[in-house]
Amino acid sequence: MASDISHTTSDKTSEIESSGTIISIDQMHKWFDDFHVLKDINLEVRRGERIVICGPSGSGKSTLIRCINRLEQHQQGNIVVDGTELTHDLKNIEIIRSEVGMVFQQFNLFPHLTVLENVCLAPIWVRKMPKIEAEEAAMQYLERVQIPEQAHKFPGQLSGGQQQRVAIARALCMKPKIMLFDEPTSALDPEMIKEVLDVMIELAESGMTMLVVTHEMGFATRVAHRVIFMDGGEIIEQNTPTDFFENPQHDRTKLFLSQILHH
Amino acid sequence: MTKQYTPGTHPDLPPPTRTRGPIAWMRLNLFSSPLNALLTILSVWLLWLIVPGIMEWIALDSIWTASDRKDCWAQMNEPRDGACWAFIKSSFQLFLFGWYPEDLRWRPMLCFLLFLIAVVGILKDDLPGKRYWLWYAVAFPFIATWLLIGGFGLTPVPTTKFGGILLTLIVGIASLSFSLPIGILLALGRRSKLPALRTVCVLFIEFIRGVPLITLLFVASTMLMYFLPPGSTFDILMRVLIMVTLFASAYIAEVVRGGLQGLSSGQYEAADSLGLNYWRAHQLIILPQALKISIPGIINTFIGAFKDSTLVIIIGMMDILGLGRARLNDPEWLGLAPELYIFVSLFFFICCFSMARYSLSLEKRLATEHKQ
Numbered sequence A: 001m002a003s004d005i006s007h008t009t010s011d012k013t014s015e016i017e018s019s020g021t022i023i024s025i026d027q028m029h030k031w032f033d034d035f036h037v038l039k040d041i042n043l044e045v046r047r048g049e050r051i052v053i054c055g056p057s058g059s060g061k062s063t064l065i066r067c068i069n070r071l072e073q074h075q076q077g078n079i080v081v082d083g084t085e086l087t088h089d090l091k092n093i094e095i096i097r098s099e100v101g102m103v104f105q106q107f108n109l110f111p112h113l114t115v116l117e118n119v120c121l122a123p124i125w126v127r128k129m130p131k132i133e134a135e136e137a138a139m140q141y142l143e144r145v146q147i148p149e150q151a152h153k154f155p156g157q158l159s160g161g162q163q164q165r166v167a168i169a170r171a172l173c174m175k176p177k178i179m180l181f182d183e184p185t186s187a188l189d190p191e192m193i194k195e196v197l198d199v200m201i202e203l204a205e206s207g208m209t210m211l212v213v214t215h216e217m218g219f220a221t222r223v224a225h226r227v228i229f230m231d232g233g234e235i236i237e238q239n240t241p242t243d244f245f246e247n248p249q250h251d252r253t254k255l256f257l258s259q260i261l262h263h
Numbered sequence B: 001m002t003k004q005y006t007p008g009t010h011p012d013l014p015p016p017t018r019t020r021g022p023i024a025w026m027r028l029n030l031f032s033s034p035l036n037a038l039l040t041i042l043s044v045w046l047l048w049l050i051v052p053g054i055m056e057w058i059a060l061d062s063i064w065t066a067s068d069r070k071d072c073w074a075q076m077n078e079p080r081d082g083a084c085w086a087f088i089k090s091s092f093q094l095f096l097f098g099w100y101p102e103d104l105r106w107r108p109m110l111c112f113l114l115f116l117i118a119v120v121g122i123l124k125d126d127l128p129g130k131r132y133w134l135w136y137a138v139a140f141p142f143i144a145t146w147l148l149i150g151g152f153g154l155t156p157v158p159t160t161k162f163g164g165i166l167l168t169l170i171v172g173i174a175s176l177s178f179s180l181p182i183g184i185l186l187a188l189g190r191r192s193k194l195p196a197l198r199t200v201c202v203l204f205i206e207f208i209r210g211v212p213l214i215t216l217l218f219v220a221s222t223m224l225m226y227f228l229p230p231g232s233t234f235d236i237l238m239r240v241l242i243m244v245t246l247f248a249s250a251y252i253a254e255v256v257r258g259g260l261q262g263l264s265s266g267q268y269e270a271a272d273s274l275g276l277n278y279w280r281a282h283q284l285i286i287l288p289q290a291l292k293i294s295i296p297g298i299i300n301t302f303i304g305a306f307k308d309s310t311l312v313i314i315i316g317m318m319d320i321l322g323l324g325r326a327r328l329n330d331p332e333w334l335g336l337a338p339e340l341y342i343f344v345s346l347f348f349f350i351c352c353f354s355m356a357r358y359s360l361s362l363e364k365r366l367a368t369e370h371k372q
């Protein structure tokens, strides 16, 4: 894995420097009962920016990105997504959710629906798209993730890698402005990781705003503008991939990197 | 050290042990061990003792036409030698409709026909114009009520005239079909994030489950009057229907809750993350899966509640069992209890068995469709 780090695209950052902010998290805290999971999180994400979040298990990475589409509720601070603030207002939550796509570690496809139905469900019921149009769009996205031929199968009949690609197509079919990925390749066999990463790389190249929790450092180096390291519910360090991997500042980051890179 | 044969001189081998056909089947299933063989022989012997007698009583020596039980017995070699089905036959119209006016009996019959059409409309997935079938199914209870009790141009029939199979089916069908949606709502309420709603649902479910149905029926027949404004009449059948429905729905709620708990939280999260609201998520994602898991339990509850509906005789309603028992006291047919109970059992068995078969076929169909 370490060898991948050498091909860094040097001037990725310049393209997005000028674009506006799409997610802004300000002094956000979250507790699970009396357990303080997220502590004073401040994060600005620009339009088109791609961020990789890493950190040891239990550091709050999933919780952080799940706060962005309100799968988890924060207790303090604010989160503004594309101009809409996340509050108790269900209307706002629905707006944000329909603009933020999410891909889970466990795929979470709907097992009782075919692949095609999985993908066109939300456009039909949330975007009120006519069924035929939605199916056409769904087929386009299935082609984009390279499994149009599986459209009429049920998720249970597909391999893990194929299921994860369906999950990506399902999220994309809502034409989201932001995509969240929570360890999308961690539940996959090694030979399937690449097919999913390829789809994600293609998506990154198309200019999608992405927040990806992953330990795939090759992927981070190749597509990320910024790598964020979390530990104990805090953002410890953030930097461009090159600087992050070659010149980590914090001891905890160094320890973490030595653990994941040397095995 | 196998013996060598020159080609063509090998003696024929014994035929292989058969693995198919009736003999092989018997060897495999009935005589697989000495104990098994002994049990098989014992069972056959017992059947030999019992079955011929029963068959003679039920079929061979039975009497189908007679004016009363004396007449029946006179036609037999010995009294009670066979079943007197003439009893059932002569009371059949009564058993079907109770005291529903004879010239109006086309109405319940039409109702039953419309009911069958509604059932087909709901259960068959690939009907053209499925939506109109569903609208029809929603309208059916109103059409049925109108047909059965009359009014609006039809001769009114008081519900006290309902009886027999008609009454049993009304109580069964109405309470079961309403208990499913109510049960689902209760199950959702019990899992709701709103504390007040949750508490109400829990209390309701636990209260109804903790009380015998008979008690609820007594409440329906007597106490409910105290709660209603004086002078108002509230049809007794209606009250019974409400009670049986509530009773069944509390059980359904728990079965459905079990199904809901069987779903991973990932399904809720995926639905949420796509922007589906609570009701859409439940309609499209959660309930189809939860109900599929719950089918056996739901049908089990349905079968139980359907049979429990015979308890309405306690408060003086004449369902098929009550009417039959009343008929047994008729001097003409005194003491023909076995015939009656066989008939009633057969009726219930057919109803319950078809529900069970339907649930099996549904499970099988959904299992192949949603192959994991």
Ligand SMILES: Nc1ncnc2c1ncn2[C@@H]1O[C@H](COP(=O)(O)OP(=O)(O)OP(=O)(O)O)[C@@H](O)[C@H]1O
Binding pocket: A032, A035, A037, A055, A056, A057, A058, A059, A060, A061, A062, A063, A064
């Ligand atoms: N629903 C919950 N209730 C209570 N505690 C929770 C809940 N979800 C997560 N936690 C705790 O919060 C902490 C952060 O969890 P989180 O899932 O965000 O970690 P993570 O960084 O994604 O870890 P991993 O790499 O294992 O996925 C963990 O200690 C976890 O045990």
Ligand SMILES: [Mg+2]
Binding pocket: A061, A062, A063, A182, A183
């Ligand atoms: Mg996680």
